[in-house]
Amino acid sequence: MQKQAFEFELTIRYINRYVKPGDKVHDIGGGPGRYSLYLAAKGCDVTLLDLSSANVEFAKRQAAMQGVSLETFVGDAREVDSIVSDQYDQILLMGPLYHLLQESDR
Numbered sequence: 001m002q003k004q005a006f007e008f009e010l011t012i013r014y015i016n017r018y019v020k021p022g023d024k025v026h027d028i029g030g031g032p033g034r035y036s037l038y039l040a041a042k043g044c045d046v047t048l049l050d051l052s053s054a055n056v057e058f059a060k061r062q063a064a065m066q067g068v069s070l071e072t073f074v075g076d077a078r079e080v081d082s083i084v085s086d087q088y089d090q091i092l093l094m095g096p097l098y099h100l101l102q103e104s105d106r
Contacts, residue, residue: 011094012038019044023089029077033059033070035092040068047071047088049080 015035019025021043027036032055036048040063048070050056056072063070077093 019090025090026088027092049073049075
């Protein structure tokens with residue numbers, strides 16, 4: 001648990017260098033929304049995309065409990081080529097592609 005807390009805090013330090021309140025952020029493969037929820041609470045307009053409907057539902061519940069707004073979608077990170085880069089100020093891709101075993105999928 002300590003390692004995960006350290007990793008989160010360190011990652012947040014780097015994210016805070018670039019992501020500012022009011023930024024429109026797309027968290028691709030964001031899992032249960034740990035970073036998405038943090039950024040929404042910081043005042044960002046956040047969209048979370050994850051392959052797991054369970055993760056997306058969890059993030060929605062957490063957002064409601066925390067009183068933050070979070071747009072969520074179930075989808076595949078490999079199929080986000082339809083995203084126009086100027087729709088978002090920042091895009092997070094915090095590791096979902098390392099789960100892909102075939103190099104051609106990455």
